[in-house]
Amino acid sequence: MNNWNLISRFSWGKTWKLITVLFFPYIVNAQQNVTDSVIDQATLTNCIHYAINHNPDIKNAKLDEAITETTIKSKLSEWYPQVNFNYNFQTNFKLPSSNFNGNIVSIGSKNTSALQFGATQNIFNRDLLLASRSSRDVRLQSKQNTKEQNINLAVMVSKAFYDVLLTKQQLDVTEQDIARIEVSLKDAYYQYQSGIVDKTDYKRATISLNNAKAQKKFGEESAQAKYIYLKELMGYPATENFELVYDSAQMANEILLDTLENINYSNRIEIQLLETQKKLQQYNLQYYKWSFLPEVSAFGNYNLNFLNNRFSKLYGQSYPNSYAGILLSIPIFQGGKRLQQIKQAELQMTQVDNTITSIQNNINTQYTKAMATYKSNLYNYNSLKENLSLANEVYDVIRLQYRSGVKSYLEVINAETDLRTAQINFYNAMYQLLSSKVDVQQALGNIVY
Structure with a gap:
């Protein structure tokens, strides 16, 4: 099958806008080191890992x-003192005038x-308080998103793995069918040469063989695509x-x-x-309830001022000043905005509960499905397993009877078709x-990964 080979071994919801703005925007052991660029044994577990x-x-x-994680740390860094430095130079081409006496x-x-x-220190800031309290759950949400993708991928890989194996089994059935038809073709040819039967048996066997080879080619191409x-x-x-x-016997034992x-x-x-x-x-x-509380921050500044009409002597004498203070910002009236935001958040909470019920x-x-x-x-599996056993038995008997001249070749073809159908249906x-x-x-x- 070109450059590949299969070896059978028997052996959700809305994202909360405010938090988005604040933050911008199987537990099983692998059988080998599957972090390598290639794998040696492509078992289902190894393929998933x-x-x-x-x-x-x-x-x-x-x-x-x-x-x-970096976005959370970036936002939480605003709890630390924020130190700034500014440099200013200005030349006045015409000095401002003032009325003095x-x-x-x-x-x-x-x-x-x-x-x-200058330095500032946030003391109470609802944005930062929200970031601090929600950071753990924001991290958890991110990890859960990855976990969900892992689970979905594991399911898709499992089904794709089984699909390839199914096609492989169908190919094996076709190859077995070809082998049986080739034997029947020889039997029909020898009996034709001996004058026991006419050439229709030989031609029917040739038709069946050509059809089986065409099915094999289709199966090979389908298996390659899968x-x-x-x-x-x-x-x-x-x-x-x-x-x-894979281990066919083990897989059969794991179906329950x-x-x-x-x-x-x-x-x-x-x-x-x-x-x-x-x-x-x-x-x-x-967060919206905290909007009724004041925001508090501390600040301090130290300035070195330089004044001189001559640029060369500008930095010869400094006139420093410094100060520190507390800034208290109290929101008094915002037209009912905060009350509406609280009501909106409460409605969104109800939406989440409804979504949980829906899910x-x-x-x-x-x-149930x-x-x-x-x-x-x-x-269906148990029934077809029995059918396969019966089809094998019927084929063996009819083939022997055909060789003995008791049965016609048409019955051999029918038995072969029934056996092939039983095998394919069983593996399906x-x-x-x-x-x-x-x-x-x-x-x-x-399914946990």
Whole structure:
């Protein structure tokens, strides 16, 4: 199959505008070091871990976490004293005039300069108080966003992995079918040469063989496309390849799950995100309530002033002054703006509660559908497993009877078709069952990465 090979082994909601402005804008062990650029054994677990470490969207999500952290630290730095230095130089081409005891006189110096050192310290500032109190939950929200993407990626990689294996199994079935038809073709040819049957059996076998080879070619191309999609999800280098490693017997043993397990909404990352967003909205509500409180800050300045009509002597003598004080800013009346902001925040809190209820209902529906599909696929899997055993038995008997001249070649063709159909249907059922199991686990919130 060109440059790749498969080896089978049996063995949400609104973002709170104010907080956005303030901040700008599976727990399992890997079987190998999947942070490498390539992997040696592409088991499902390794493929998922590799994808989480290399998928570009996940990398961007982790960068968003880092950006959030630096933004928080940038905002919280305003709690520290803010020290500033200003330098000023001014040349007056014409001095300002003033009335002094009835006389118009010029005041000031032709050249002035100042060195100004200032410091401010926030004491009570609602913006910074909001940033301090909400920083932990803002970090948590960022991490939960990444976790949600990890879970969704794990589900997609699992399904893509199973899809590639399904196509591989279908190819194996086709190859087995080709081998059987080639044997039947030889039998039909020899019997034709011996005059036992006419050439229609030989031609029918040739037609069946050509059809099987065409199906094999289609399967190979389809498998290659699905393999490339899996590599894309994993963020795997386009020029590198890997072998899918799986244990058919182990996979068959892992198809069962507890169909009586109840939904725990708190396990779902969507609910966890909404709960965090609810906390952030509570901070937002408190922020608007703090708007009735004054803002307090301390300040101090030390200035070196220089005055002289001659530039060369400007800095020969300084005239310093300094001062310090407390600034108290009290909002008195703003036309009812603050009351409306509080009411708006309270309404948004109700929206969050309604969204949580809606998501819980959605999760319940998702779980019900996933479990119904799983149970249906499980029943189908067990039925088709039995059909496969029967189809094998029927084919073996009819083939022997054909060789003995008891059965016609048409019955051999029908038996081969039934066997191929039974094999393909069985593997379809197995991987549909595994895929639906992933959907149930996601609905229950049991997939954690």
